[in-house]
Amino acid sequence: MAERSLQKEEIRIIEALLFSSPEPLTQSKVDVCFDSDSAPSLEEVILQLQREYDRRHNAIQIERVAGGYRLVTRPEYDPWIERLHSRTGKTSLSRAALEAVAIIAYRGPVTRTEIENIRGVNSGSVLKTLLEKNLVTIKGRGGGPGRPLLYAVTGGFLVSFGLNKLSDLPKLREMSELTQEPSPTNRFVHNRSGKNAPE
Amino acid sequence: MSYQVRLDNFEGPLDLLLFFIRRDELDIMDIPIARITREYLDYLEALQSLNIVLAGEFIVMAAMLMRIKARMLLPQFSPESEEEFEDPRTELVHRLLEYQRYREAARNLSEMLTNHNQVFPRPETGELDHVEDPAFYLEEVSIFELARIFKGLLDKMPISLPYEVDREQIYVKQKMAFVMAKFAEKSRYPFSEITPFLASKQELITTFLAILELMRSGQIRVLQKGVFDDFVLERVEA
Numbered sequence: 001m002a003e004r005s006l007q008k009e010e011i012r013i014i015e016a017l018l019f020s021s022p023e024p025l026t027q028s029k030v031d032v033c034f035d036s037d038s039a040p041s042l043e044e045v046i047l048q049l050q051r052e053y054d055r056r057h058n059a060i061q062i063e064r065v066a067g068g069y070r071l072v073t074r075p076e077y078d079p080w081i082e083r084l085h086s087r088t089g090k091t092s093l094s095r096a097a098l099e100a101v102a103i104i105a106y107r108g109p110v111t112r113t114e115i116e117n118i119r120g121v122n123s124g125s126v127l128k129t130l131l132e133k134n135l136v137t138i139k140g141r142g143g144g145p146g147r148p149l150l151y152a153v154t155g156g157f158l159v160s161f162g163l164n165k166l167s168d169l170p171k172l173r174e175m176s177e178l179t180q181e182p183s184p185t186n187r188f189v190h191n192r193s194g195k196n197a198p199e
Numbered sequence: 200m201s202y203q204v205r206l207d208n209f210e211g212p213l214d215l216l217l218f219f220i221r222r223d224e225l226d227i228m229d230i231p232i233a234r235i236t237r238e239y240l241d242y243l244e245a246l247q248s249l250n251i252v253l254a255g256e257f258i259v260m261a262a263m264l265m266r267i268k269a270r271m272l273l274p275q276f277s278p279e280s281e282e283e284f285e286d287p288r289t290e291l292v293h294r295l296l297e298y299q300r301y302r303e304a305a306r307n308l309s310e311m312l313t314n315h316n317q318v319f320p321r322p323e324t325g326e327l328d329h330v331e332d333p334a335f336y337l338e339e340v341s342i343f344e345l346a347r348i349f350k351g352l353l354d355k356m357p358i359s360l361p362y363e364v365d366r367e368q369i370y371v372k373q374k375m376a377f378v379m380a381k382f383a384e385k386s387r388y389p390f391s392e393i394t395p396f397l398a399s400k401q402e403l404i405t406t407f408l409a410i411l412e413l414m415r416s417g418q419i420r421v422l423q424k425g426v427f428d429d430f431v432l433e434r435v436e437a
Contacts, residue, residue: 019321092316
Protein backbone atom coordinates (compact mmCIF):
# COMPACT_ATOMS: atom_id res chain seq x y z
CA MET A 1 0.00 0.00 0.00
CA ALA A 2 1.46 3.37 -1.06
CA GLU A 3 2.11 6.00 1.58
CA ARG A 4 -0.39 8.79 1.37
CA SER A 5 -1.30 11.71 3.52
CA LEU A 6 -4.32 11.35 5.70
CA GLN A 7 -7.33 13.20 4.58
CA LYS A 8 -9.00 15.50 7.07
CA GLU A 9 -12.25 13.68 6.49
CA GLU A 10 -10.73 10.32 7.36
CA ILE A 11 -9.52 11.68 10.64
CA ARG A 12 -13.00 12.89 11.48
CA ILE A 13 -14.48 9.56 10.47
CA ILE A 14 -12.14 7.68 12.76
CA GLU A 15 -12.96 10.13 15.51
CA ALA A 16 -16.63 9.38 15.02
CA LEU A 17 -15.96 5.65 15.09
CA LEU A 18 -13.96 6.06 18.27
CA PHE A 19 -16.77 7.93 19.92
CA SER A 20 -19.29 5.32 18.90
CA SER A 21 -17.50 2.32 20.40
CA PRO A 22 -17.07 1.78 24.13
CA GLU A 23 -15.03 -1.29 23.07
CA PRO A 24 -11.50 -0.50 21.92
CA LEU A 25 -11.38 0.26 18.21
CA THR A 26 -9.01 -1.90 16.19
CA GLN A 27 -7.60 -1.67 12.69
CA SER A 28 -9.63 -4.68 11.60
CA LYS A 29 -12.84 -3.02 12.72
CA VAL A 30 -11.86 0.11 10.81
CA ASP A 31 -11.09 -1.93 7.68
CA VAL A 32 -14.63 -3.22 7.72
CA CYS A 33 -15.97 0.32 7.48
CA PHE A 34 -13.93 1.32 4.46
CA ASP A 35 -13.70 -0.21 0.99
CA SER A 36 -11.02 -2.87 0.72
CA ASP A 37 -7.69 -1.11 0.40
CA SER A 38 -8.70 2.40 1.21
CA ALA A 39 -8.84 2.18 4.99
CA PRO A 40 -6.48 4.64 6.67
CA SER A 41 -3.88 3.51 9.16
CA LEU A 42 -5.56 3.73 12.52
CA GLU A 43 -2.27 4.24 14.28
CA GLU A 44 -1.43 7.27 12.19
CA VAL A 45 -4.85 8.79 12.63
CA ILE A 46 -4.60 8.31 16.36
CA LEU A 47 -1.28 10.13 16.41
CA GLN A 48 -2.86 13.07 14.63
CA LEU A 49 -5.92 13.10 16.82
CA GLN A 50 -3.94 12.88 20.02
CA ARG A 51 -1.78 15.79 18.86
CA GLU A 52 -4.92 17.82 18.21
CA TYR A 53 -6.35 16.98 21.60
CA ASP A 54 -3.11 17.89 23.33
CA ARG A 55 -2.96 21.22 21.52
CA ARG A 56 -6.49 22.06 22.51
CA HIS A 57 -6.00 20.82 26.07
CA ASN A 58 -8.96 18.59 25.50
CA ALA A 59 -10.46 16.90 28.52
CA ILE A 60 -10.62 13.75 26.45
CA GLN A 61 -7.65 11.71 25.30
CA ILE A 62 -7.08 8.50 23.46
CA GLU A 63 -5.93 5.41 25.27
CA ARG A 64 -4.26 2.34 23.82
CA VAL A 65 -5.77 -0.66 25.54
CA ALA A 66 -6.37 -4.35 24.81
CA GLY A 67 -4.99 -4.08 21.30
CA GLY A 68 -7.17 -1.14 20.29
CA TYR A 69 -7.90 2.49 20.99
CA ARG A 70 -10.66 4.23 22.89
CA LEU A 71 -11.61 7.65 24.14
CA VAL A 72 -11.18 8.28 27.84
CA THR A 73 -11.23 11.31 30.08
CA ARG A 74 -8.00 12.72 31.45
CA PRO A 75 -7.24 11.68 35.03
CA GLU A 76 -7.38 15.30 36.25
CA TYR A 77 -11.12 15.27 35.85
CA ASP A 78 -11.64 12.13 37.90
CA PRO A 79 -12.85 14.03 41.03
CA TRP A 80 -15.45 15.90 38.98
CA ILE A 81 -16.76 12.81 37.31
CA GLU A 82 -16.98 11.06 40.64
CA ARG A 83 -19.25 13.79 41.90
CA LEU A 84 -21.55 13.25 39.01
CA HIS A 85 -21.55 9.45 38.90
CA SER A 86 -20.28 8.26 42.28
CA ARG A 87 -18.28 5.07 41.93
CA THR A 88 -19.76 3.62 38.79
CA GLY A 89 -17.48 1.51 36.70
CA LYS A 90 -14.53 1.52 39.07
CA THR A 91 -13.02 -1.86 39.60
CA SER A 92 -11.91 -2.50 43.14
CA LEU A 93 -10.16 -5.65 44.16
CA SER A 94 -9.13 -7.07 47.51
CA ARG A 95 -5.50 -7.90 48.15
CA ALA A 96 -6.31 -11.56 47.81
CA ALA A 97 -7.94 -10.99 44.45
CA LEU A 98 -4.99 -8.93 43.30
CA GLU A 99 -2.58 -11.66 44.31
CA ALA A 100 -4.59 -14.27 42.47
CA VAL A 101 -5.00 -12.19 39.34
CA ALA A 102 -1.29 -11.40 39.39
CA ILE A 103 -0.47 -15.10 39.43
CA ILE A 104 -2.92 -15.77 36.62
CA ALA A 105 -1.69 -12.85 34.54
CA TYR A 106 1.99 -13.71 34.85
CA ARG A 107 1.73 -17.49 34.79
CA GLY A 108 -1.51 -18.15 33.03
CA PRO A 109 -3.09 -20.40 32.11
CA VAL A 110 -2.85 -21.90 35.59
CA THR A 111 -4.89 -24.28 37.70
CA ARG A 112 -6.51 -23.42 40.96
CA THR A 113 -4.05 -25.68 42.76
CA GLU A 114 -1.08 -23.78 41.37
CA ILE A 115 -2.60 -20.53 42.57
CA GLU A 116 -3.25 -21.96 46.01
CA ASN A 117 0.25 -23.39 46.25
CA ILE A 118 1.79 -19.97 45.65
CA ARG A 119 -0.55 -18.03 47.90
CA GLY A 120 -0.62 -20.69 50.58
CA VAL A 121 -4.36 -20.24 51.08
CA ASN A 122 -7.63 -21.38 49.63
CA SER A 123 -8.51 -19.32 46.58
CA GLY A 124 -11.97 -20.55 45.64
CA SER A 125 -13.97 -17.46 46.50
CA VAL A 126 -11.37 -15.15 45.05
CA LEU A 127 -11.51 -17.01 41.75
CA LYS A 128 -15.27 -16.76 41.75
CA THR A 129 -15.01 -12.99 42.17
CA LEU A 130 -12.50 -12.68 39.37
CA LEU A 131 -14.67 -14.78 37.06
CA GLU A 132 -17.72 -12.71 37.87
CA LYS A 133 -15.87 -9.48 37.17
CA ASN A 134 -14.78 -10.91 33.86
CA LEU A 135 -11.13 -10.44 34.72
CA VAL A 136 -10.34 -14.12 34.28
CA THR A 137 -11.92 -16.92 32.34
CA ILE A 138 -11.58 -20.66 32.04
CA LYS A 139 -9.36 -21.54 29.16
CA GLY A 140 -9.63 -25.29 29.04
CA ARG A 141 -8.37 -28.15 31.14
CA GLY A 142 -4.90 -29.19 32.08
CA GLY A 143 -3.65 -32.67 31.37
CA GLY A 144 -2.89 -34.99 34.22
CA PRO A 145 -5.06 -36.39 37.00
CA GLY A 146 -8.42 -34.75 37.46
CA ARG A 147 -7.94 -32.66 34.32
CA PRO A 148 -8.20 -29.44 36.34
CA LEU A 149 -9.59 -26.22 34.94
CA LEU A 150 -7.14 -23.67 33.61
CA TYR A 151 -7.60 -19.99 34.36
CA ALA A 152 -6.36 -17.12 32.21
CA VAL A 153 -6.88 -13.37 32.16
CA THR A 154 -9.38 -11.82 29.76
CA GLY A 155 -9.48 -8.80 27.51
CA GLY A 156 -11.48 -7.24 30.32
CA PHE A 157 -8.41 -7.56 32.52
CA LEU A 158 -6.33 -5.64 29.99
CA VAL A 159 -8.96 -2.94 29.79
CA SER A 160 -9.42 -2.60 33.55
CA PHE A 161 -5.69 -2.22 34.13
CA GLY A 162 -5.07 -0.03 31.12
CA LEU A 163 -2.79 -2.51 29.37
CA ASN A 164 -2.40 -2.89 25.65
CA LYS A 165 -1.14 -6.44 25.77
CA LEU A 166 -0.16 -8.90 28.45
CA SER A 167 3.53 -8.46 27.77
CA ASP A 168 3.17 -4.84 28.87
CA LEU A 169 2.94 -6.01 32.47
CA PRO A 170 5.87 -4.82 34.58
CA LYS A 171 8.48 -7.52 34.86
CA LEU A 172 8.27 -9.82 37.84
CA ARG A 173 11.21 -9.51 40.11
CA GLU A 174 13.50 -12.46 40.07
CA MET A 175 13.75 -14.38 43.31
CA SER A 176 17.48 -13.68 43.47
CA GLU A 177 16.77 -9.96 43.50
CA LEU A 178 14.40 -10.32 46.40
CA THR A 179 16.99 -11.84 48.66
CA GLN A 180 19.64 -9.20 48.09
CA GLU A 181 18.08 -5.87 48.66
CA PRO A 182 16.08 -4.90 51.72
CA SER A 183 12.47 -4.67 50.73
CA PRO A 184 11.02 -1.13 50.68
CA THR A 185 8.53 -2.16 53.33
CA ASN A 186 11.35 -2.43 55.86
CA ARG A 187 11.28 1.31 56.09
CA PHE A 188 7.54 1.22 56.42
CA VAL A 189 7.73 -1.17 59.34
CA HIS A 190 10.33 0.99 61.11
CA ASN A 191 8.09 4.01 60.84
CA ARG A 192 5.25 2.23 62.50
CA SER A 193 7.14 0.41 65.18
CA GLY A 194 7.25 3.34 67.61
CA LYS A 195 4.98 3.47 70.60
CA ASN A 196 3.11 6.38 69.11
CA ALA A 197 2.54 4.66 65.85
CA PRO A 198 -0.79 5.66 64.34
CA GLU A 199 -3.48 2.96 64.44
CA MET B 200 4.40 -9.09 73.94
CA SER B 201 1.45 -7.51 72.26
CA TYR B 202 1.10 -7.36 68.54
CA GLN B 203 0.05 -4.00 67.18
CA VAL B 204 -1.03 -5.61 64.01
CA ARG B 205 -4.40 -5.68 62.34
CA LEU B 206 -5.51 -9.24 62.13
CA ASP B 207 -7.16 -8.96 58.77
CA ASN B 208 -3.98 -7.81 57.12
CA PHE B 209 -2.55 -11.27 56.70
CA GLU B 210 -3.51 -13.11 53.61
CA GLY B 211 -2.26 -16.40 54.89
CA PRO B 212 0.57 -18.19 56.69
CA LEU B 213 3.15 -17.17 54.11
CA ASP B 214 2.18 -13.57 54.50
CA LEU B 215 2.50 -13.87 58.27
CA LEU B 216 5.92 -15.50 58.06
CA LEU B 217 7.14 -12.79 55.72
CA PHE B 218 5.96 -10.25 58.25
CA PHE B 219 8.10 -11.79 60.97
CA ILE B 220 11.07 -11.98 58.62
CA ARG B 221 10.71 -8.32 57.74
CA ARG B 222 9.98 -7.09 61.23
CA ASP B 223 12.85 -8.91 62.87
CA GLU B 224 15.11 -8.31 59.87
CA LEU B 225 15.82 -11.97 59.52
CA ASP B 226 17.86 -13.29 56.66
CA ILE B 227 15.46 -15.22 54.52
CA MET B 228 18.25 -17.32 53.16
CA ASP B 229 19.15 -18.44 56.68
CA ILE B 230 15.97 -18.39 58.68
CA PRO B 231 16.36 -19.04 62.39
CA ILE B 232 13.77 -21.72 62.38
CA ALA B 233 13.36 -22.13 66.13
CA ARG B 234 12.78 -18.46 66.60
CA ILE B 235 10.33 -18.02 63.79
CA THR B 236 8.42 -21.14 64.79
CA ARG B 237 8.12 -19.78 68.31
CA GLU B 238 6.87 -16.41 67.10
CA TYR B 239 4.46 -18.02 64.68
CA LEU B 240 2.99 -20.33 67.31
CA ASP B 241 2.72 -17.48 69.82
CA TYR B 242 0.81 -15.51 67.26
CA LEU B 243 -1.59 -18.34 66.54
CA GLU B 244 -2.12 -18.77 70.25
CA ALA B 245 -2.87 -15.08 70.62
CA LEU B 246 -5.42 -15.28 67.84
CA GLN B 247 -7.05 -18.33 69.29
CA SER B 248 -7.29 -16.73 72.72
CA LEU B 249 -9.26 -13.99 71.03
CA ASN B 250 -11.59 -16.67 69.75
CA ILE B 251 -10.65 -16.05 66.17
CA VAL B 252 -11.14 -19.15 64.12
CA LEU B 253 -8.08 -19.76 62.01
CA ALA B 254 -8.07 -21.03 58.49
CA GLY B 255 -6.70 -24.54 58.26
CA GLU B 256 -3.72 -23.34 56.28
CA PHE B 257 -2.33 -21.62 59.36
CA ILE B 258 -2.41 -24.86 61.29
CA VAL B 259 -0.80 -26.74 58.44
CA MET B 260 2.00 -24.22 58.36
CA ALA B 261 2.50 -24.58 62.11
CA ALA B 262 2.94 -28.30 61.64
CA MET B 263 5.32 -27.71 58.76
CA LEU B 264 7.46 -25.32 60.78
CA MET B 265 7.69 -27.75 63.64
CA ARG B 266 8.67 -30.51 61.27
CA ILE B 267 11.43 -28.40 59.77
CA LYS B 268 12.62 -27.49 63.23
CA ALA B 269 12.71 -31.16 64.23
CA ARG B 270 14.64 -32.12 61.15
CA MET B 271 17.19 -29.43 61.82
CA LEU B 272 17.68 -30.67 65.36
CA LEU B 273 18.45 -34.17 64.20
CA PRO B 274 22.14 -34.93 63.68
CA GLN B 275 23.03 -34.46 60.03
CA PHE B 276 23.91 -37.86 58.78
CA SER B 277 25.72 -37.58 55.47
CA PRO B 278 27.54 -40.81 54.71
CA GLU B 279 29.54 -39.92 51.61
CA SER B 280 29.09 -36.53 50.03
CA GLU B 281 28.05 -33.21 51.44
CA GLU B 282 25.69 -32.75 48.50
CA GLU B 283 23.29 -35.33 49.90
CA PHE B 284 22.32 -33.09 52.79
CA GLU B 285 19.40 -30.91 51.92
CA ASP B 286 18.53 -27.97 54.07
CA PRO B 287 15.03 -28.72 55.38
CA ARG B 288 14.22 -25.04 55.09
CA THR B 289 14.79 -24.93 51.35
CA GLU B 290 11.26 -25.66 50.28
CA LEU B 291 9.84 -23.15 52.71
CA VAL B 292 12.24 -20.44 51.58
CA HIS B 293 11.34 -21.14 47.99
CA ARG B 294 7.66 -20.82 48.74
CA LEU B 295 8.20 -17.61 50.68
CA LEU B 296 10.18 -16.03 47.87
CA GLU B 297 7.70 -17.13 45.26
CA TYR B 298 4.84 -15.69 47.24
CA GLN B 299 6.76 -12.48 47.77
CA ARG B 300 7.17 -12.04 44.02
CA TYR B 301 3.48 -12.21 43.40
CA ARG B 302 2.59 -10.18 46.42
CA GLU B 303 4.75 -7.43 45.01
CA ALA B 304 3.22 -7.91 41.59
CA ALA B 305 -0.18 -7.57 43.23
CA ARG B 306 0.89 -4.25 44.74
CA ASN B 307 1.99 -3.02 41.33
CA LEU B 308 -1.30 -4.09 39.84
CA SER B 309 -3.13 -2.29 42.61
CA GLU B 310 -1.36 0.92 41.72
CA MET B 311 -2.07 0.42 38.04
CA LEU B 312 -5.70 -0.14 38.86
CA THR B 313 -5.92 2.98 40.99
CA ASN B 314 -4.38 5.05 38.25
CA HIS B 315 -6.52 3.59 35.57
CA ASN B 316 -9.64 4.07 37.62
CA GLN B 317 -9.09 7.79 37.17
CA VAL B 318 -9.88 7.69 33.48
CA PHE B 319 -13.36 7.05 32.23
CA PRO B 320 -14.36 5.62 28.90
CA ARG B 321 -17.65 6.31 27.25
CA PRO B 322 -20.17 4.33 29.25
CA GLU B 323 -22.04 1.61 27.40
CA THR B 324 -25.33 2.86 26.08
CA GLY B 325 -28.21 0.73 24.94
CA GLU B 326 -28.62 2.22 21.47
CA LEU B 327 -25.05 1.88 20.42
CA ASP B 328 -24.42 -1.63 21.68
CA HIS B 329 -23.24 -3.94 18.95
CA VAL B 330 -26.34 -6.08 18.98
CA GLU B 331 -26.42 -6.36 15.21
CA ASP B 332 -23.96 -9.19 15.20
CA PRO B 333 -24.95 -11.90 17.67
CA ALA B 334 -21.67 -13.67 16.99
CA PHE B 335 -20.04 -10.77 18.82
CA TYR B 336 -21.41 -12.12 22.06
CA LEU B 337 -21.09 -15.77 21.22
CA GLU B 338 -17.33 -15.50 21.06
CA GLU B 339 -17.06 -14.44 24.65
CA VAL B 340 -18.92 -17.35 26.15
CA SER B 341 -16.90 -20.51 26.50
CA ILE B 342 -18.30 -23.95 27.03
CA PHE B 343 -17.30 -23.68 30.66
CA GLU B 344 -19.28 -20.49 31.03
CA LEU B 345 -22.28 -22.21 29.60
CA ALA B 346 -21.83 -25.15 31.93
CA ARG B 347 -21.58 -22.77 34.84
CA ILE B 348 -24.74 -20.94 33.83
CA PHE B 349 -26.55 -24.23 33.30
CA LYS B 350 -25.54 -25.47 36.71
CA GLY B 351 -26.79 -22.24 38.21
CA LEU B 352 -30.14 -22.77 36.54
CA LEU B 353 -30.26 -26.38 37.68
CA ASP B 354 -29.55 -25.33 41.24
CA LYS B 355 -32.45 -22.91 41.09
CA MET B 356 -34.88 -25.57 39.88
CA PRO B 357 -37.28 -26.66 42.59
CA ILE B 358 -36.34 -29.96 44.14
CA SER B 359 -38.89 -32.49 42.96
CA LEU B 360 -40.69 -33.95 45.91
CA PRO B 361 -40.46 -37.69 46.34
CA TYR B 362 -43.73 -39.48 45.84
CA GLU B 363 -45.51 -40.74 48.91
CA VAL B 364 -45.46 -44.46 49.33
CA ASP B 365 -49.22 -44.94 49.39
CA ARG B 366 -49.52 -43.09 46.12
CA GLU B 367 -47.13 -45.66 44.73
CA GLN B 368 -49.48 -48.43 45.66
CA ILE B 369 -52.32 -46.87 43.76
CA TYR B 370 -50.11 -46.68 40.76
CA VAL B 371 -49.17 -50.33 40.95
CA LYS B 372 -52.84 -51.26 41.00
CA GLN B 373 -53.42 -48.97 38.06
CA LYS B 374 -50.57 -50.52 36.15
CA MET B 375 -51.80 -53.97 36.95
CA ALA B 376 -55.16 -53.09 35.46
CA PHE B 377 -53.39 -51.51 32.51
CA VAL B 378 -51.38 -54.66 31.84
CA MET B 379 -54.40 -56.89 32.16
CA ALA B 380 -56.50 -54.64 29.95
CA LYS B 381 -54.21 -55.20 27.02
CA PHE B 382 -55.03 -58.88 27.09
CA ALA B 383 -58.45 -58.00 25.67
CA GLU B 384 -56.80 -57.64 22.28
CA LYS B 385 -54.61 -60.74 22.43
CA SER B 386 -53.68 -63.38 24.93
CA ARG B 387 -49.97 -62.53 24.80
CA TYR B 388 -47.90 -59.53 23.86
CA PRO B 389 -44.30 -58.36 24.22
CA PHE B 390 -43.36 -55.83 26.90
CA SER B 391 -41.97 -53.53 24.25
CA GLU B 392 -45.54 -52.85 23.20
CA ILE B 393 -46.28 -51.16 26.50
CA THR B 394 -43.02 -49.20 26.90
CA PRO B 395 -44.03 -46.38 24.51
CA PHE B 396 -46.86 -45.58 26.92
CA LEU B 397 -44.56 -45.20 29.90
CA ALA B 398 -43.63 -41.53 30.25
CA SER B 399 -41.19 -41.65 33.15
CA LYS B 400 -38.83 -43.80 35.14
CA GLN B 401 -41.46 -43.81 37.86
CA GLU B 402 -44.02 -45.32 35.50
CA LEU B 403 -41.61 -47.91 34.20
CA ILE B 404 -40.71 -49.08 37.66
CA THR B 405 -44.33 -49.16 38.74
CA THR B 406 -45.27 -51.18 35.70
CA PHE B 407 -42.50 -53.61 36.45
CA LEU B 408 -43.79 -53.97 39.97
CA ALA B 409 -47.26 -54.52 38.57
CA ILE B 410 -45.99 -57.28 36.34
CA LEU B 411 -44.18 -58.93 39.24
CA GLU B 412 -47.32 -58.73 41.33
CA LEU B 413 -49.38 -60.24 38.55
CA MET B 414 -46.85 -63.01 38.20
CA ARG B 415 -46.92 -63.66 41.92
CA SER B 416 -50.67 -63.87 41.99
CA GLY B 417 -50.55 -66.20 39.03
CA GLN B 418 -52.57 -64.01 36.67
CA ILE B 419 -49.87 -63.81 34.05
CA ARG B 420 -46.74 -65.61 33.11
CA VAL B 421 -43.62 -64.10 31.55
CA LEU B 422 -41.69 -65.72 28.71
CA GLN B 423 -38.41 -64.80 27.12
CA LYS B 424 -36.52 -66.16 24.15
CA GLY B 425 -32.98 -65.10 24.85
CA VAL B 426 -31.19 -63.58 27.83
CA PHE B 427 -31.46 -59.91 26.93
CA ASP B 428 -34.45 -60.15 24.64
CA ASP B 429 -37.70 -58.45 25.06
CA PHE B 430 -40.00 -60.53 27.23
CA VAL B 431 -43.54 -61.59 26.54
CA LEU B 432 -46.50 -61.34 28.87
CA GLU B 433 -49.10 -64.07 28.69
CA ARG B 434 -52.37 -64.27 30.47
CA VAL B 435 -52.94 -67.36 32.49
CA GLU B 436 -56.22 -68.97 31.59
CA ALA B 437 -58.33 -69.57 34.63
